[in-house]
Structures are given as structure tokens and as C-alpha cells.
Amino acid sequence: MATDSKSINTRCCIVGGGPAGMMLGLLLARAGIATVVLEKHGDFLRDFRGDTVHPSTLEILAELGLKDKFDALPQTRVQQLDAMFADGIHAVGDFRSLRPFPYMALVPQWDLLDLLATEAQGHDDFKLCMRHEATALLHDANGVVIGVLAKSPDGEIQVNADLVVGCDGRHSLLRAAAGLQPTDLGAPMDVLWFRLARLPSDPDGTYGVPGYGNFFVMLNRGEYWQIASVIAKGEVEQWRRQPIEDFRSRIVRKVAFLADRVDGIGSWDDVKLLQVRVDRLQQWHQPGLLLIGDAAHAMSPIGGVGINLAIQDAVAAGNILAQAMRAPGRPGESVLASIQQRRLLPTRIIQALQVFIQRRVIAPALASQVSDKPVALPRVARLLLGFSFIRSLPARIIGQGFRREHVRSPHR
Ligand SMILES: Cc1cc2nc3c(=O)[nH]c(=O)nc-3n(C[C@H](O)[C@H](O)[C@H](O)COP(=O)(O)OP(=O)(O)OC[C@H]3O[C@@H](n4cnc5c(N)ncnc54)[C@H](O)[C@@H]3O)c2cc1C
Structure with a gap:
């Protein structure tokens, strides 16, 4: 990675140090691919960020050999999701039948991001630039993305890269700069x-x-x-x-x-x-540019899946890019398309479920007159929730998701 005070040359420039960006940065650096992550804030300490770490993410941390360090972070473990009804507390979701991790961990997101950052910084091929805010995409004469401009504490800096990955969240600047518009799926x-x-x-x-x-x-x-x-809304x-x-x-x-x-x-x-926003890009890439995580698909908070989907995207992208970027040069658009193709179906299924719940359960409940009277659990629901299989279903869907990713990128 060549660096002077005004420019950095690297293989991959990731914009955004959230769950998607930090996980992808770690995976690429671990595979020996020079990677720079630009994060506009000076730390990861943003309050009221998602902090539900599902079994699918716990598996990835274990595959990376980080589970012991993760377990040392302050956390609470949730094996059962409950709801308080008029007649008391009822279990509505049960993680206990899931393997190998029968629980969801609640961990402050900044601790998880610090862990990933510390681990990534142990690799020579990784550079994390805090207080660096991407402000524009750079294109060559053919319209291919070749880097970004960023505002840093020392002035403007140019990052030249074979690939730019936008992990800059639901209000993605890179997405707007590329002229990509997500389809709004609605949230009540x-x-x-x-x-x-x-x-x-x-x-x-x-x-x-x-x-x-x-x-x-x-x-x-x-x-x-x-x-x-x-x-x-x-x-x-x-x-x-x-x-x-x-x-x-x-x-x-x-x-x-x-x-x-x-x-x-x-x-x-x-x-x-x-x-709350639920949206999705039709196309997650352009020549030289890929978008993942919330930048490609903002999720409803239902099920607390946002971090976990962002990490699944990063692992899928890491597996494919580590292979494709072993050779010098820019990964072709078919490589970027294959990442979207891999992640589109699980994203679609979860968003469809979220939108269904929003329309059928949340919107009617919110449209009713505000009342603080406790709600009774309907008898049929009480009957169904008596079956452990029914209680474990929502936990399986949100905890493990669909098409679970595993780390296949090498550790060089
Ligand atoms: C209040 C709230 C509560 C939530 N609760 C949950 C929950 O309980 N469980 C759950 O799983 N999900 C939850 N989510 C959703 C979850 O936080 C996101 O889905 C997840 O963080 C997406 O990860 P990401 O890496 O794609 O984007 P983000 O986490 O949004 O990260 C984007 C990063 O990019 C940086 N950035 C943005 N623009 C630039 C730029 N121009 N240059 C440089 N850096 C930039 C930002 O500072 C940020 O660090 C919640 C979200 C919010 C807002």
C-alpha cells in the first residue's frame, strides 16, 4: 500500500467502518489483500446502534478464532424471547434448539467493532483511517470507479483502489454518487x-x-x-x-x-x-464499485437482523473477492454481480417477512387508538406457542437466517 499525505494507493477501499465494513476489511486483510477502511467518525461510540449478535454471526466469529475474545466482551445472552401480555409473560421465541450456539448475544456494537478493528490492525495489509469521510467517487475516462476523495483532519485525500466497497449505511453517499436509487419497500x-x-x-x-x-x-x-x-411513522x-x-x-x-x-x-x-426504512437496491454494483450491508438494503428493526445480514454480506463478499483479487487488477463486474446474486435471495426473504409483519401486525396495531391497557394473548396463539417447534421457528429464522455464510477466504 503506497501512501503520501495526499493520496493512498490500495487494492480495496472500503467506505464505512460499521459491521459490514469492518468484517470485510478484516477478511480481505487476513487474505493478504491491501485494504483501507475509511470511517467518518473518530470512534465507534454511537449510542442506540443495533447490538443483537445472532447465532449466525457467532459462528463466523468462531470460524475466525475470535469467539473467546468476543465472549470476554460485556454481554447478556438471550435464550428466549418473551412478550408481556395482560396475564403475564409468555415465551414467543426459543433459541435453545439451535446449534452450535443456542443463544443471541446482546453486545454494545462499539465493542464488537473495536474487536474487529483490533484484529484487522494485526495484519500488515490493513489500514483503518478514522475521521476520514468519503465525499466523492473518482472515475476514469470510461466511467469505471477508481477510488474516492475523502475529507481528513489534514485536508482532502485521494484513495486510489482497484475496488471501492460502499459499506456506508442506509444514507450511503457512495450509492447516491453512483446514481443508484434504492426501491422503498415501506415501513409504517x-x-x-x-x-x-x-x-x-x-x-x-x-x-x-x-x-x-x-x-x-x-x-x-x-x-x-x-x-x-x-x-x-x-x-x-x-x-x-x-x-x-x-x-x-x-x-x-x-x-x-x-x-x-x-x-x-x-x-x-x-x-x-x-x-425506520426498508429498502433495497436493484443493482448492488457498477464497474469498480460494490455496495453491501445497509447501503444495499436497509432492514426493518424487526428481528434485529441488520448487523447480522451486513456481516453475512461481508463474509460472502470476502469469500468471493479474496479469490478474485489474488490476481492483480480490478475484479470484473461478473465477480461483483456474483456477490449480489449470492446475497439477494436471503435479503429478499427476510425483507418480505419483515414487510408482511409490518403490514399485518404492526400497522393495524399502530393505527388503533393509543391505549396503555395491556393486551391479552389470543387463545389460538397461546395454544400454538405451547409447541416448542413453533417457539423455535422465529428464533431459527432470525438467528440463523437463510443461506448461512461461512468463512472460506484464506488466512495468509
Ligand atoms: C437505532 C438503531 C437500532 C438498531 N437496532 C438493531 C439491532 O438491535 N440489531 C440489528 O441487527 N440491527 C439493528 N439496527 C440496524 C443495524 O445497526 C444496521 O443494519 C447495521 O449496522 C448495518 O451495518 P452496515 O455496516 O451496513 O452500516 P452501518 O452500521 O450504518 O455503518 C455505516 C458506517 O459508515 C460510516 N459512514 C457513513 N458515511 C460515510 C462516509 N461518507 N465516509 C466514511 N464513513 C461513512 C458511518 O459512520 C458508519 O460507521 C439498528 C439500527 C439503528 C439505527
């Missing part, structure tokens, strides 16, 4: 995120709290609850107009045991908005 909801202290006397699990007009998902993060309050201003005290009372009416610490939400500044 947005999410208000906040955190409240968790006490030893609290229930142990990770819960959904169904409701009409608004419902909660409560992630057990050890010392605190990370709580998603799901609201109808576009209604955030209506919610924010109510005094924060009303919002606090609403929380307590839904989850009574939070009464003694709900004051932890001092003002609306403590409540963050996630605008």
Missing part, C-alpha cells in the same frame, strides 16, 4: 429509543410489550434497559409535543416496575428517534 413505524436503569429485582429477559397505538421492545443490557418505543412531532411527564406516565402504565426510575428520562433530549 418509527422508533423512539431511550434507556432506563435495570435493577437486580427486574425480570431477566428481553421482552416485547404489545399494545395498541404504541408498543415496546425492552432489551436487557445488564445494568440498563434499552427500550424501543414503536410509534406510527411521521407522528414523532405529535409525541414530542406532549410534556415529558406524560410520556413517563405512559411508560409506567405499560411497564409498572419502571415507576421508580422513569425520572431517568429528564427531557425529550434523552429520547432518540430512529426513522
Whole structure:
């Protein structure tokens, strides 16, 4: 990798140090392919990022020999997904029959990214440039992408590469710069995120709290609850107009045991908005450019699959690119197309399931009048959830997904 203060020459330039970018960077560097990752932030410490690490990702970490280091990160392990109904807590998903990892880990995303970054930095062929924000694509006279321009703390820098991979998330600048438009698949909801202290006397699990007009998902993060309050799309201003005290009372009416610490939400500044999007690019590549992860397909938060799909994309791309980029020069477009082809079907299936649940369950629930009355579990659902096979099905679909990827790229 040749570097001066104004330019870097490398084989692969990855834009975005999220789960997709850091995993792909590690895999390529490990395979001996010179790789630069540009990340616009100075650290990975962004709050309210996804942190559900599913069994499919645990398998990949084990294949990379990182499972022990991952296990040493602060985490809670979830074997069962529960929902709080009017008559108590019911199990709605069960990971215990999955092998080899019968659980989902809740790990702060920054810890996972730090682990991948540290591991990648152990390879000579890897360079991570924090505070480097890609601002434009560079093209040759034939329109082939040959690198990016980036803003760095020392001014503008040019990164020349045989391949640019856009892992820059749901608002991807590279995607826009390439003139690619994702198809919007629609989402009826947005999410208000906040955190409240968790006490030893609290229930142990990770819960959904169904409701009409608004419902909660409560992630057990050890010392605190990370709580998603799901609201109808576009209604955030209506919610924010109510005094924060009303919002606090609403929380307590839904989850009574939070009464003694709900004051932890001092003002609306403590409540963050996630605008939910579900979209997908028709074409994930152009000559010299590939897009993966949220940049190619933003996922609904249903099932907490976003990180895991991004990592699956990275592993598929790593397997194919490590082979294709052994020879010098630019990987052909057929190589890039084969990555899209491999990942399109599993992405489509999960998005179709998410959109189905959004339309059939979430949209009608959100369209009902807001009520804090607890919801009863319908009898037929209670009957079905009595079967362990039924409870393990959602865990299998979200935990392992479809067409599970395994690390096949070499370790040179
Ligand atoms: C509030 C919230 C909660 C979520 N909860 C979950 C969950 O519980 N479980 C789950 O699996 N998924 C969850 N998701 C989704 C999940 O975070 C994403 O699907 C996943 O992170 C996608 O990974 P990615 O690497 O493709 O993109 P991202 O994680 O979005 O990473 C993109 C990276 O690119 C960087 N970047 C952007 N533009 C540039 C640029 N021009 N130059 C350089 N760097 C750039 C960004 O700083 C960022 O680090 C959640 C998302 C949000 C927003």
C-alpha cells in the first residue's frame, strides 16, 4: 500500500467502518489483500446502534478464532424471547434448539467493532483511517470507479483502489454518487429509543410489550434497559409535543416496575428517534464499485437482523473477492454481480417477512387508538406457542437466517 499525505494507493477501499465494513476489511486483510477502511467518525461510540449478535454471526466469529475474545466482551445472552401480555409473560421465541450456539448475544456494537478493528490492525495489509469521510467517487475516462476523495483532519485525500466497497449505511453517499436509487419497500413505524436503569429485582429477559397505538421492545443490557418505543411513522412531532411527564406516565402504565426510575428520562433530549426504512437496491454494483450491508438494503428493526445480514454480506463478499483479487487488477463486474446474486435471495426473504409483519401486525396495531391497557394473548396463539417447534421457528429464522455464510477466504 503506497501512501503520501495526499493520496493512498490500495487494492480495496472500503467506505464505512460499521459491521459490514469492518468484517470485510478484516477478511480481505487476513487474505493478504491491501485494504483501507475509511470511517467518518473518530470512534465507534454511537449510542442506540443495533447490538443483537445472532447465532449466525457467532459462528463466523468462531470460524475466525475470535469467539473467546468476543465472549470476554460485556454481554447478556438471550435464550428466549418473551412478550408481556395482560396475564403475564409468555415465551414467543426459543433459541435453545439451535446449534452450535443456542443463544443471541446482546453486545454494545462499539465493542464488537473495536474487536474487529483490533484484529484487522494485526495484519500488515490493513489500514483503518478514522475521521476520514468519503465525499466523492473518482472515475476514469470510461466511467469505471477508481477510488474516492475523502475529507481528513489534514485536508482532502485521494484513495486510489482497484475496488471501492460502499459499506456506508442506509444514507450511503457512495450509492447516491453512483446514481443508484434504492426501491422503498415501506415501513409504517418509527422508533423512539431511550434507556432506563435495570435493577437486580427486574425480570431477566428481553421482552416485547404489545399494545395498541404504541408498543415496546425492552432489551436487557445488564445494568440498563434499552427500550424501543414503536410509534406510527411521521407522528414523532405529535409525541414530542406532549410534556415529558406524560410520556413517563405512559411508560409506567405499560411497564409498572419502571415507576421508580422513569425520572431517568429528564427531557425529550434523552429520547432518540430512529426513522425506520426498508429498502433495497436493484443493482448492488457498477464497474469498480460494490455496495453491501445497509447501503444495499436497509432492514426493518424487526428481528434485529441488520448487523447480522451486513456481516453475512461481508463474509460472502470476502469469500468471493479474496479469490478474485489474488490476481492483480480490478475484479470484473461478473465477480461483483456474483456477490449480489449470492446475497439477494436471503435479503429478499427476510425483507418480505419483515414487510408482511409490518403490514399485518404492526400497522393495524399502530393505527388503533393509543391505549396503555395491556393486551391479552389470543387463545389460538397461546395454544400454538405451547409447541416448542413453533417457539423455535422465529428464533431459527432470525438467528440463523437463510443461506448461512461461512468463512472460506484464506488466512495468509
Ligand atoms: C437505532 C438503531 C437500532 C438498531 N437496532 C438493531 C439491532 O438491535 N440489531 C440489528 O441487527 N440491527 C439493528 N439496527 C440496524 C443495524 O445497526 C444496521 O443494519 C447495521 O449496522 C448495518 O451495518 P452496515 O455496516 O451496513 O452500516 P452501518 O452500521 O450504518 O455503518 C455505516 C458506517 O459508515 C460510516 N459512514 C457513513 N458515511 C460515510 C462516509 N461518507 N465516509 C466514511 N464513513 C461513512 C458511518 O459512520 C458508519 O460507521 C439498528 C439500527 C439503528 C439505527
